Amino acid sequence: MMAALDLEEQEQVETLKAWWKENGKWLLLALALILGGYAAIQGWRSYQSNQALAASTLFHELTRQIESGDPRRINDAADAVTANYGGSAYAPRALLLAAQVNIQTGDPARARTQLQWVIKHADEEGLKNVARLNLAGVLLDEKNFAGAQELIEAPHPESFDGLYADLKGDVLSAQGKKEEARAAYRKALEKTDVKNTYHSLIRMKLEALGDKK
């Protein structure tokens, strides 16, 4: 074959060979790095999805325990999710459910810890707000008005305004601050859709304070 090439071509082949000798190993290295990187990303993805699946399965187990109504088993299941998959979307979900049960079965202290964990560690902004409002509700019934107040003042997306204002009304009215409570409820009415029963609930609370309008 070589004989078939003319002189000029032979020269080009020579240059190419020299270049390869000089740079070939770098090229191979770069290629290896790219391939390796790709494999690593794929591996990470598959690891991630396996982790998510495992967390989902554990969480599913927890939701089945909820039906049993046994706080010990529910808390154990929630702890298992957070201990093993604390970074997953299931950890805050598990703790919110467990906190719900703890509030209703008279263990607000444990519920408080769980809700605080969600406020601090959850990735989803929405869930932090769920936890904050739940926690404020717990503090309100413990008459820790200052603590509740602080949570209610936390920054939050505008669409949660109605919920925050309503709870603020609850906290103020529990302290006997009727005038301020009315103002909070009025704001909550303004920020919620009149079609929803939640709106009517707020109206009732406002009327309970003897609002004239």
Added chain:
Amino acid sequence: MFDFVHENKKWVQIVLALIILPFAFWGIDSYRSSGGGEPLASVNGEKIGPQEFDNALRQQQNRMREAMGDKFDQALFDQPETRHSILENLVNQRLLAMRAHSAGLVVSEEQLVQVIAGIEAFQNNGKFDKQSYASALNSQNMTPVIFEARMRQELGTRQLINAYTMNGYASGAVADNLIRLNEQQRTISTSEIALEPFLKQVSADDAAVKSYYGKNPEEFRMPEQVRVEYVTFSAESLQPQMAVDEDEIRRYYEERQQEFGTQEQRQAAHILISVAAQASVADRQAARAKAEQLLQQAKQSPAKFAELARQHSQDPGSAPNGGDLGMFARGLMVKPFDDAAFQLKPGEISDLVQSDFGFHIIKLIAVQPAKILPLDEARETIAQKLKLQKASDKFAELAEKFSNTAYEQSDTLKPAAELVKMPVQQSAWLNRGQAGTPPWTDKALQAVFAKEVLQDKRNSAAIEIAPDTLLAARVLEHKPAAVRPLAEVGESIRRKLLRQQARELALKQGADLLARLQRGETPNITWKTATAITREQQAGMDGELVRQVFQADVAKLPAYAGAENAQGGYVLARVETVKETAAIDDSKRAAYMQQMRRFTGDELFRAYLADARKHADISMKDFAADDKK
């Protein structure tokens, strides 16, 4: 518990609420494949196509039809509001599915299997059944692959939603307040200021009537109307025209004896010496010899027939029973056997009978005679059946001719009517778009309001308004949409204006009296006897009055309140006593809190969704703008 339902909700609102019913499992049966056509919406770059929308629309219609029955109104789904909310629902679903995915919410194979196995439609006798699964999906035009993928996505979305809806909160203190509020009892006396007496003090002249008429044309608008003549005929209506003669009835009776009772049945026993089809002549001879020997024994001592059968019969099915074959009707056995069995008398034993099975010796045990309705008693039923059948055949034969006649001779219905021997009838006034009593279904109205019928004065096409029922119509009179003339509506406008003024006077007097009572004056008022009410138990009082009564300041009793009533008058109320609720028990508090958690949970989800939408790139088709074009 809470009386939150607004009474004055319009149908549309209820419908919209139904549509927004959050994501029922069967709710996302909208196909992903966008099909052709321009997308109706896009969510973060993902498109929602017309096919997906149509599927969602159709499903919603089906669900509504099931929920509302007769009250279902197809026209609702043409309204831009309805279409908009269906599209919005699809957008929300898509957005939530994306959110669930990016949050890392996933559904394992086991969870999926568990959920699918738990769906009743896929079960047979309470257990998951593959056959039922396949056929249920098939009936929805779906394959397991699509269904399972959809289900997986739906379950992931559910995990996202549940984190909000299931985590509502409630405060015990607030619950107590609400219970106290709901159960506080106030005893009130009322006094009504009716509108009617004020009618004498007011007047409305022609100028006022005319001015009202001019300002409110909408109120007097009449829809487009039409009166038609029509011919309708159906298989049923043809029935009286059908003649049936005695021969046909008799033939039917004879050919279908089984319809009129049971045939004769016989019970027989047999001894079989079997012979294979390919048996050699020698074998056949041997079998015959054996059978003949048995036949002799049987004839000699017929009482031992059963025993002989048990010992020697080569029919494994009957031998253990002494050869007994039970009851059978004519024609059920092989022909030679059948013929022989139906010639014997009870107790008699046949000669050798040869069939494909071999040699039989048959003994007839019993005969159960036929029990058949006599022809005279069956005649009426048969005649009816034959008429129905003939009418149905006739209908099929005439339907096409009827359609053609109505079409070809489009300036009169007479030939079509004569063809089917039905009268030409006249309708009352029909309104466009308002289906009425049969035959005036939506489909029929569409046909009579079609352009060629209305303007060109032609016969409508023959349309099928019910199974095996056709109708053709032509216009007699037509009234375009119009505003009713003043002369026709003047009197009712006058009455309305008078009532309006009288009402204002009544309300003013009521408000004046209330103000005087509240100032501590004692105007002359006749109070009715007192009634105790709570917010929940209103003893038939007007809702607005109850609200006012419970908002009245009761620091000093008696307190006063007042409100307009439904009859246009005014009601004054005097609050006499206030009784707080007794101690609140735990179960009641728990029930209230449970409700409140539900409300806050739903609101948490709404807030989340609103925020998610705010941060998403969403574009949607504007149905209302479309409508205006």
